[in-house]
Amino acid sequence: MIELKFPKDFWLGAATSGPQLEGRFNKKHANIFDYDFEKFPEHFWHGIGPDVASNFYNDFREDIRLMKKAGLNSVRTSIQWSRLIDDLEEGTVNPEAVEFYNAVIDEFLSNGIRPIINLHHFDLPVELLHKYGGWANKQVISFYVKYAEQCFRLFGDRVSDWFTHNEPMVVVEGGYLYQFHYPDLVDGKLAVQVAYNLQLASSLAIQKYREVNQNSDGKIGIILNLSPNYPASQDKEDIAAAHFADLWQNRLFMDASVKGKFPNELVEILTLSQFFRVTNVEF
Numbered sequence: 001m002i003e004l005k006f007p008k009d010f011w012l013g014a015a016t017s018g019p020q021l022e023g024r025f026n027k028k029h030a031n032i033f034d035y036d037f038e039k040f041p042e043h044f045w046h047g048i049g050p051d052v053a054s055n056f057y058n059d060f061r062e063d064i065r066l067m068k069k070a071g072l073n074s075v076r077t078s079i080q081w082s083r084l085i086d087d088l089e090e091g092t093v094n095p096e097a098v099e100f101y102n103a104v105i106d107e108f109l110s111n112g113i114r115p116i117i118n119l120h121h122f123d124l125p126v127e128l129l130h131k132y133g134g135w136a137n138k139q140v141i142s143f144y145v146k147y148a149e150q151c152f153r154l155f156g157d158r159v160s161d162w163f164t165h166n167e168p169m170v171v172v173e174g175g176y177l178y179q180f181h182y183p184d185l186v187d188g189k190l191a192v193q194v195a196y197n198l199q200l201a202s203s204l205a206i207q208k209y210r211e212v213n214q215n216s217d218g219k220i221g222i223i224l225n226l227s228p229n230y231p232a233s234q235d236k237e238d239i240a241a242a243h244f245a246d247l248w249q250n251r252l253f254m255d256a257s258v259k260g261k262f263p264n265e266l267v268e269i270l271t272l273s274q275f276f277r278v279t280n281v282e283f
Contacts, residue, residue, distance in 0.1 A: 011073060011074040011114070012071060012072055012073055012074070013072055013073065013074035013075055013076065013114075013116070014067070014072055014075055014076070015075070015076040015077075016075070016076070016077050017077055017078040017118065017121035017123075017166065018077060018078040018079055018080035018083065018121060018123065019031060019033050019050055019053070019078075019080060019121060019122070019123045020050075020053055020054070020121075021053055021054050021056035021057075021077065022053055022056050022057040022080065022083070023050065023051060023052045023053045023054075023055055023056070023057045023058075024050060024051045024052075025057045025058065026057070026083075026096055026097075026100075027080070027082055027083045027097075028082075028083075028086060028094060029082040029083075029085070029088065029125045029126075029127055030082060030125070030126050030127070031050075031080065031081070031082040031123040031124060031125055031126060032122070032123065032124050032125075032126050032129060032175075032181070032182045032183075033049070033050045033122070033123060033182075034049075034050055034051075034082070034126065035126040035182065036181075036182040037049030037050055037051070040182075043182075057100070060103070060104050060107060061107055064104075064107045064108055064111050064113065065111060067111070067113060068111040068112060068113060072113055073112060073113060073114060074113060074114040074115075074116060075108065075113055075114075075115060075116065076116040076117075076118060076163075077104075077115070077116075077117065077118070078117065078118035078119065078120070078121040078123075078166065079101055079117060079118075079119060079151055079155075080123060081119070081120065081123065081124070081125055081144070081147050082123065082125040082126075083097045083100075084097045084098070084101065084147065084150065084151070085125075085146075085147050085150070088125055088127060088128060088143055088147075089143055090146070091143065091146025091147055091149070091150060093150055093154070098154060101154075101155065102154075102155070105117075105155055105158050105159060106158070109158060114160075114161065115158075115159055115161075116159075116161040116162075116163070117151070117155065117159050117161070117162055117163070118162075118163040118164075118165070118166050118223065119144075119147070119148055119151060119162070119163065119164055119165070119205065120144070120164065120165045120166065121166040122166065122167075122170060122171055122174075122181060124140075124171075126182075128140050128143060129182075129183060134183070134194075135171065135194040135197050135198055135201075136190055136193050136194050136197065137197075138197055138200070140197070140201075141197055141200055141201040141204060144201045144205065145201065145204050145205055145208055148164070148205040148208055148209070149208050149212060152208065152209050152212045152213065152214075153212055153214075156212070156213060156214040156215055156218065157214045157215070159215075160215045160217050160218045160219065161218075161219055161220075162209065162218070162219070162220040162221075163220065163221055163222060163223050164201070164202040164205045164206060164220065164221070164222050165198060165201075165202055165222055165223065166223045167223055167224065167225040168195070168198040168199070168202070168222070168224075168253055169195070169224070169225060169249060169252070169253065170225065171194065171198060172191050172194050172195045172198070173191070175194070176188075176190050176191035176194055177191050188275055189274075189275050192270055192275045195252060195253075198253075199252070199253055199256045199257070199262075202222050202253075202257065203256070203257075205220075206220050221257070222253065222257050224250075224253055224254055224257075226249075226250045226254065227245075227249050227250060229242045229243075229245040229246045229249065229250075230242055244266075244269065247263050247265060247266040247269070248266065251263045251266065252266060
């Protein structure tokens with residue numbers, strides 16, 4: 001029998017998020033999932049929402065021991081902005097939330113599991129959507145950067161791997177084009193503005209991380225759900241459509257994150273189509 005071994009330092013892990021795990025216990029603020037479930041429980045499979053989730057808030061120690069038993073040495077999860085931050089505009093923290101996340105991180109580490117922490121998993125505090133327009137307003141970016149800085153300062157001594165957003169294109173398409181995430185809008189110009197602001201928020205959070213990083217081995221990036229695009233036929237219209245889909249779905253966030261600029265061709269197309277909308281409050 002051939003024995004296969006993982007190479008040294010191979011990460012055998014799993015990925016989840018705060019809103020999928022924790023439940024709504026002891027949270028001052030609702031995120032968009034919490035609010036959506038309150039108002040439209042039919043949007044959720046069998047009416048099962050985020051109030052309890054997998055009860056990680058109460059069972060995290062046992063859950064993490066099971067992760068260790070399964071052989072995991074790394075786990076990606078997220079901090080809930082709506083849990084950690086007490087005053088969303090000032091960026092002050094909730095002491096109970098700090099205690100909770102400290103306990104979770106320490107439990108991971110004591111079980112030999114590397115915590116990989118994401119800052120935003122589709123879970124914008126709904127108050128910022130209703131009061132400011134959410135990611136369509138650049139002022140929300142400043143609130144996000146304050147939140148990110150708190151995370152880096154509070155937990156960066158033990159967490160070395162960070163992400164700014166999970167799959168930001170899902171926020172754009174789900175919330176502003178295809179109606180599968182609250183606020184369930186169909187508005188192309190608003191979708192473009194939200195995409196731009198999400199990328200700007202990521203870039204500014206990374207800049208802040210480099211200013212306050214406590215860990216010489218620390219790394220930060222963005223999680224993208226890249227989608228290969230193929231033309232339906234070899235007709236020039238189908239080829240052009242597939243090329244635009246690649247620019248929009250893949251290269252918008254990838255080029256901006258890796259190369260520091262949006263694809264010129266995408267910018268030209270959106271400009272010609274008058275798809276840029278500038279918000280009143282500039283960052």
